[in-house]
Amino acid sequence: MLLVEDDPVVQAALVHALTDLGHDVCAVGTAVAALREAGTREPDLVILDLGLPDLDGVAALRMLRGISDVPVIIATARGGESSVVGSLNAGADDYIVKPFSAEHLAARINALLRRTAGSARTDHPDLVTVGELRVDLAQRQVFRADQPVALSRREFDLLAYLARRPNRVVPRRELFQAVWGQPYLGDDKTIDVHVSWLRSKLGETAAKPRHLHTVRGVGFKLVAPE
Numbered sequence: 001m002l003l004v005e006d007d008p009v010v011q012a013a014l015v016h017a018l019t020d021l022g023h024d025v026c027a028v029g030t031a032v033a034a035l036r037e038a039g040t041r042e043p044d045l046v047i048l049d050l051g052l053p054d055l056d057g058v059a060a061l062r063m064l065r066g067i068s069d070v071p072v073i074i075a076t077a078r079g080g081e082s083s084v085v086g087s088l089n090a091g092a093d094d095y096i097v098k099p100f101s102a103e104h105l106a107a108r109i110n111a112l113l114r115r116t117a118g119s120a121r122t123d124h125p126d127l128v129t130v131g132e133l134r135v136d137l138a139q140r141q142v143f144r145a146d147q148p149v150a151l152s153r154r155e156f157d158l159l160a161y162l163a164r165r166p167n168r169v170v171p172r173r174e175l176f177q178a179v180w181g182q183p184y185l186g187d188d189k190t191i192d193v194h195v196s197w198l199r200s201k202l203g204e205t206a207a208k209p210r211h212l213h214t215v216r217g218v219g220f221k222l223v224a225p226e
């Protein structure tokens with residue numbers, strides 16, 4: 001995997017920890033070096049610090065996406081909510097807030113590698129299962145614990161979009177553009193109302209989410225309950 005981190009102390013600690021966990025780590029300190037390595041080494045995963053000396057992290061991510069579909073976890077400073085949203089919109093798969101432990105990062109890496117390996121499976125591309133939810137994309141039917149759930153067209157589209165990307169935080173902008181097919185102009189109310197209808201039909205509430213989680217200031221994600 002490719003680690004992009006300009007702080008030598010943090011970089012050395014992460015290389016050490018990730019190597020101990022059995023990962024083959026290549027570490028660089030600039031976006032330019034990261035783009036070069038990503039192009040030549042074809043890493044299985046990239047951990048990208050957003051605060052790099054040579055290029056804005058979101059710009060670096062866009063350039064990376066131009067050459068590679070590699071899974072990307074971005075590392076951001078606390079309070080960097082707008083850059084998190086920017087990165088998710090630019091194609092990051094997950095994010096982690098600094099300071100984080102090597103164990104926490106390792107858990108995110110494993111989850112992401114599992115997920116990207118899973119998404120390559122195509123035995124039943126039309127049937128997605130997340131926890132108790134089964135979404136039949138071809139028949140446009142949803143089952144919760146094997147009971148059919150009646151959804152409106154919009155609610156189904158919302159759920160289907162999230163179900164195709166389990167465990168991933170989907171930014172509001174991306175969700176709106178995908179489900180409503182219109183540019184997002186901050187129509188939070190529209191999304192919130194439909195999410196809330198969908199939630200109640202799934203038998204959940206915002207206060208006690210099971211599958212459908214709100215990630216404050218960013219978007220939504222669908223997960224299997226613990």
Ligand code: CA
Nearest residue numbers: 006049051052
């Ligand atoms: Ca940095």
